[in-house]
Amino acid sequence: MKRFIASAMLIVMCFSCLGLTGCSYFIRGFMEAAEQGQKHEPVIGTDPDTGLPLYYTIYDNGCEKQIRRQEGNTCWAYACASAMEYSWQYMNGESLTIDALDLAETAYDPDRDEGLFIPEGEDPRNYAGNVYVVRNEIASQGYNGLDLIESSTYDEAEIIDIKNALLEYGALAVGVNDYGTKYREVNGTTTYLGNIYCDVTHMCVVVGWDDSFPKEDFCEEATQDGAWLVQNSYDTGWGDEGCFWVSYDTPFKEISSFVLSDEYSQVLSYDRGSFYMYSGFECPTVANVFHEPGTLSAVGTYTEEDDSTIVIEIWDAELTEVIYSQTVEVPFKGYHVFELDEPIDVTDYAIAITYSGYVPIEGPENDVGLGNVVPTCSEGQSFVNINGEWCDMSDNMTKRRLRLSVVPNNCCIHALYA
DSSP, rough: OEEEEEEEEEEOOTTTTTTTBBOOOSSSSSOEEESSSSOOOOOOBBBBTTBSSSEEEETTTOOOOOOOOTTTTTTHHHHHHHHHHHHHHHHHOOOOOOOOOOOOHHHHHHTSSSSOOOOOTTTTTGGGGGGGHHHHHHHOOTTTTTTEEEEEEEETTOHHHHHHHHHHHHEEEEEEEBGGGEEEEEEEOOOEOOOOOOOOOEEEEEEEEEETTTTTTTOOOOSSSOOOEOOOOOOOOOOBBTTEETTTTTTOOOEOOOEEESSSSSEESSSOSSSEEEESSSOOOOEEEEEEEEEEEEEEEOOOOSSSEEEEEEEEEEEEOOEEEEEEEEESEEEEEOOOOOOOEEEEEEEEESSSSSSOOOOSSOOOOEEEEEEOOOOTTTEEEEEEEEEETHHHHHHHHTTSOOOOOOEEEEEOOO
16 A cells, blocks of 8 residues: 655645635626617427437426525525525425525534634624535534535536536536626626636526527627526526526536435534545545444545545444445545445444545644634544554554644544434
């Protein structure tokens, strides 16, 4: 097994490299004056190449339109809340209400022992954030009796992949650059065209698409027809009854699913999100040891690369014997919950995962732009396998043996009970 290589072992996840989103209720810059003409009518039918609809919205497929006016800089919380609500309604056939401001307060709860802490005196109901803030918190702890079971990110995905995700999950939270010159009012609707140089300053929700939307109807002519229907959080008086059309040319950022479930009785974890990912070693295997009686039904973890393969194993608590093994192919990076082929009655046990790429482990205390990440790690919780030997993450010798420049903390592995 190769030694850990410190120079290639660390990437900061999400906060410093992607947008810290907190757009208030106004359009930045100046939207072009409205141009009146005949409003575009979508072509209804099926794409002969993909078999997918040429036009699709969740509003026409069982989801009641819910558009709210955001408060403060919490577009990110409203976008994530709407994605959860629509996915729940789309997949379960019943409505769900998520309080976006309560979600923001939960994500920045100051009474936790660990997690992401915003500066003292800041109001979480008026503070910037992004999809990862929400994902990390509710993946580890659940939210109001519900557990996050799928939150893939499609930043590198093709148009057909995003369409299939919408057909599977209903809606996707997405980041855009909320600058007025990227918008255009034309023929009774609102359009948007961004580019790779646009930072994320605002979060919305993708709720559909139209393959025949004219490429001429944007702030500048796009290279192709087609647009995404995106729901904003500026109330129904903004745009096209609260929505706008985003050209297929626009490279989406932080586009993520948020699927909740009420099928699990509890989730066990030691982390508050994969604020760091470690790499630079071959087929890394890490484990969490849990001490809680019940029926283990599923395992949750993060992946940081598309088309990953992970091997999930259930061990005894002493990490001497494998009880169960399952291999999973993961098409998109993000947070995922994997149902075990056979639920297992457990009391004291370990979940070990071998990753084909980056390993989701909490890093050291660190300022990540939004605030300060504070991890905790106690003896006997998380382990890494080094040359066949299980080494405790809380032991300072583990850091030395891994040749890391920073102290690793808990592994991001979750146990979900039936």
